[in-house]
Amino acid sequence: MIFSYNWLQSYFREKLPTPEKLAEILTMHSFENEYIEKKGSDYILSIDVLPDRAGDCFSHNGIAREISVLLNKKITYPKIKTKEILKDSILIDIENSDDCLRYTALIIKNVKIEESPKWLKERLEVCGINSINNIVDITNYVMLETGQPMHVFDYDKISGGIITRKAKKGEKISLLGGKECILDENVLIIADEEVPLAIAGIKGGKKAEITNETKNIVLESANFNHKLISTTARRLNIRTDASLRFEQNIDPNLTSYAIDRAASLIGLPSSTKIDVYKKKLKPWNIKINIDEINKTLGIDIPKKEVEKILKNLGFIVKENMVIEVPTYRQDVTIPENITEEVGRIYGYDKIPLTLPYFSEPAKINYDIFWQDKAKDIMKELGYSEVFGYSFIGDQEKNDFNLTVREIINPVSSYYKYLRPTIIPQLINFTKENLKYFDNVKIFELGKVFDKRERMVLSGAISSNNYLLIKSDILALFDKLGINKFSFGKDEIKIGKDVIGKVGIKSGITFFEIDFEKIQKNAIDNKEYKHVSYHPIASRDISGLIDENTEIEEIVSKIKNIDLVKSVEVFDVFKGKNVPPGKKSISLTINLQSEEKTLDGEIIDEIITKIKKTINWEERK
Template sequence: MKFSEKWLREWVTPPVSTDELAHQLTMAGLEVDAVEPVAGEFSKVVVGQVLKVEPHPDADKLRVCEVDAGQDEPLQIVCGAANVREGLKAPVALVGAKLPGGFKIKKSKLRGVPSHGMLCSASELGLAEQSEGLMELPDDAPVGTDLREYLDLDDVTIELGLTPNRGDCLSIAGVAREVGVLNRVPVEGPAILPQANAIKDVLAVHLEAPEDCPRYVGRIIRGIDPAAETPLWLQEKLRRSGLRSLGPVVDVTNYVLLELGQPMHAFDLARIAGGIHVRRATANEKLTLLDGQEVTLSEDTLVIADDRRPLALAGIMGGAESAVQDATRDIFLESAWFSPLAIAGRARAYGLHTDSSHRFERGVDPEMTVRAMERATMLLLEIVGGQAGPLIEQVEAGHLPVRHPVRLREARIERVLGTAVPGEEAQDILERLGMTVESTAEGWQITPPSFRFDIGIEEDLIEEIGRIHGYDNLPETTPSVHLRMPARPEGRVELARIRERLVDLGYAEAITYSFVDPDLEKILDPDHPAIELANPISSDMAVMRTSLWPGLLQSAKYNLNRQQNRLCLFECGLRFIRQDSEIQQEMMVSGVLSGSVAPHQWGIPPRNVDFFDAKGHVEALLELTGRRADFTFTADSHPALHPGQCAAIVHAERGKVGWVGALHPATADRIGIGQTVYLFEIQADILQAGKVPAYRPLSKYPSIRRDIAVVVDADIPAAEVLETIRAAGAEHLTEVELFDVYTGEGIDLGRKSLALGLTLQDLSRTLKDTEVEAEVSHILDVLNNKLGATLRA
């Protein structure tokens, strides 16, 4: 929101300087982003009138002008502007004038002809970023008057960075209301009175989508003067608010938008067929907008239409076919209230962002429509003339927003702000903010005004009291709180410890968006339908992630494309899974690795990471739980992973809790990754459920190791053999390890030999050979019965 300070002071006159005003607004929650002069620094620039224009004797594009600048005699000035002409009034920089940028005007000769001054454009005076030709002044501008005085340029523009909840301050009236409350001074805007009806012409208005537009106000004005021009005072107020003049009718609607915060639109009445219909668009309807863009409308778009076609995107932008033209004589004015939900996201869907959509998305006062219509009618009749018809108003009261009362307890104010605010002051603040206040036993019952969409709970009201009372006035006090130590399982593994382990393994932590590309999400996790966002940031961030892999793979691709060919990234974050009508959020730990195991060096030969590196990293995380034996890796298939290099991480009680494997080559090609990438993902809560270590005495007696080689079918995983041995019930078995796998000569086709080391030990005595042999024999029998294993000769 950008506005002129002098315009604001027409509404309210606080006894503070510009700097103090800016500080007040910022501390009240209306952050001031910039305070800038409305014009560049210049002096000795006056209003001049061109008396005579003659061609330059030695230059086709230059003109020799005789200019009355209020001096003793006319000045001869050489000018190259295309719009210079006899009778034109324009700014004249006299000899000795200083212009923005330190430029000084001196007597000079242009192609041999003396020039005593300069006729100026708006950009040369710092009044516009760019301009074509001389700045044209009104015919009644007094010749010789200092331009700064004539245009009242000793002014500044104030630009506010408003938060989305303060749509009520997107107008001069709204900011003035805040300034009045902060300084306890009255707010006095222009008198807005109902305009007399000179004609009886009306249009039929049909609210066919009352939930989106429950109030629509219109008015016909006939016989406007198409040659009328926007007065300079109105052009200047628009310019200082960042808008350029587009003709008197459009300028008035823009002026009302800035002054009262109510977006309006004017239609060429002759281009409206029949009545007005406020409705949803039908599929594949087309509309050419004011900016020349043709859009194909979606069925959720609200439009203003006549009996034949859509005329405008409701609350966003008008259509070119029904726009006011230079020859327009009769107009139809619109002032409507559109629901924020009906407008939110619609402008962005068409690549638009307008002043109207910006306001309607945040909420416009539903009670402002008639007042804005009367204000616009008054200005138009004054500037372009014409005859106004009666107000046309259609209202569906059941769909208008209702402000519900909010309970405010006096004791709660002190509890939240940390200081007591006298009840009389609190009530006065709320009343001056336009709220209806009723006293109760505990405090008050507050009904917010129609223009405040952000007041819904008690804390909202306390915030209002705090910011108007002044955050600078709140005392510094040490908070008194009752600290309670929550119970925490002793065996719990904190996420910080998991992060540390991954960093120890050489990983760097990544933080990626929870919003991901729908196509990439579908490729990587087709089993879980993604949750679509109602108002996405962009098309490639339109769904909530069901896995952390999309973000990590995009980060991997970004780094690989920048010659970072060795990478290890991990992320701890939430995934979002829809279960029935609810959304379940699960914390996951995921990683991606690619490239060489270690940086190139002379100590070890180069080797790229493989499946077993990724699996080893997952095992390192599982070791943190103290329950490594509860987890197994089983060969499985996942749509995103390589069929031959993919394993599910299975918990003894909870089943599948994660995955590890190589990214499928086809998926890597679709993403644009040109080298092998390995991934893992596991539920964080299973890693955090650690086991408290328990003391177990060490045996004082020697252990005995027996090495055996068993032959099993080639498709039986070694892990299954090891698990079978552990479950065989050998009384003294303390450790079993696999140290060799052999296939080839002496082993039948389709079989493999596994060399295993068995360690046996007793706590109270030395085992006898007979006992050891008996247990080994028992283990071999179990392996033979369950897996068909035989002892290798």
């Protein structure tokens, strides 16, 4: 988000630090600054405002408020002067207050559409917005100043009143700029009694567009459902400065202030303000404990200092440390949020670096122990670790027909479900990496959420060879000391307990295993084995076994024979040229002695013993 240094300076009588120093302070305490650029007599600060603070800091007012707290400087907001004449009005109808939380309108008569003054054009230009005319420029200016998007209609082109409603299927609108959209019943619009006037929160239409001949206008300052705006903007592929802000949780109490600010800048008398606000958002209280704050931060901050920080941030400190949160801080909902605010303003750099003190050796955390061990094994098997979000969207839900739990307050309107499995993300990651690599093997050990929160180990390879991933699972279990397991068609079992699944989708083979069940059955038996100085002798054998015999049973029996180092299965086949009731299997047997190099005669004897042990039939 682009901010003007000179504009920020206008909030303070005292001189601000240099742009570079100011960016450093904001980075340390609030938001990271991506770059600084000189533009004429001004400087651009590109500040990376995080999504949880977009509601109050996608504006110069918000950033100036942060600066005021960090530098302990008095802030002065622009004065607002309005005058109302009780003659004209317009009917405002909100069909669903969940879609439009508040709609504030103001009629201004006898305006003159002309070029904007130099100062206004310069401020817009620094922030990357082109000047259009004085009225439109003022609405854009107020948006940059307050964070509240606005729109302006030609009052004389509106038929009847203004209605916020869902569009009818097939309803059309010609937008400013010439684009025509065909709407459906999922799109929220601003309409009059005849046709749509605008796509709510995104872009205005041509029907009530202001021109050089416009004499009377209606200013709109509204608050729309952020999820609805986000979904509509993506579906219609229309992203605007307004939609970018409406996609966040903007304070509905801001609409009236913003419209008064715009009227003050226009400097003309206006008719009565029309304000429809059915479900008012009020400040909420959070009880905090100073001792808990200091314990969490690891430092003793005096109570008066905590109170000062919170008051400077706009919070009201009541009796017994009950904190009233202003409605523009919708990201602050729990005591831990208050602790974070105190910590970042006080300065994490002031917290002393101290090593934790242990009165006795720490006990092994077996959750972490087995997780680290499993990760190390997967990496030894050639897998790369990836980290996905714990959230998924409609695309993953629909593509994999998932039963999901929707998040009440998602961090993003897209990532609105808790993932019940990691598989969709791994498949997408694999497809993406195949653009750059010929072969991909990835895994993630992370949490999923179905009936309860669980830890799972998931892996995927860019191959539809079921045996490859099965071989890796065998190696994983072997190194974790798990022996009593079996594979079904698409299941992995320990005894009768299903602990995981294996499958193939879009040419990608995957597995997912309940890690809690792995951990329950894993054995940490460390046994020292002398490393042999003699070479390994390998033999490939192919033959027939009973079709009902489990591969794991065959491998286990072979491993119990003396001098067998390891066994690898590289092919299993049933079908043409294989007798009924049989299946063909191909193995690599690795043999090694700690005492001598094995000669051909000994190797042949071992292979013969192996074949007898597993009832091996030679292929004809």
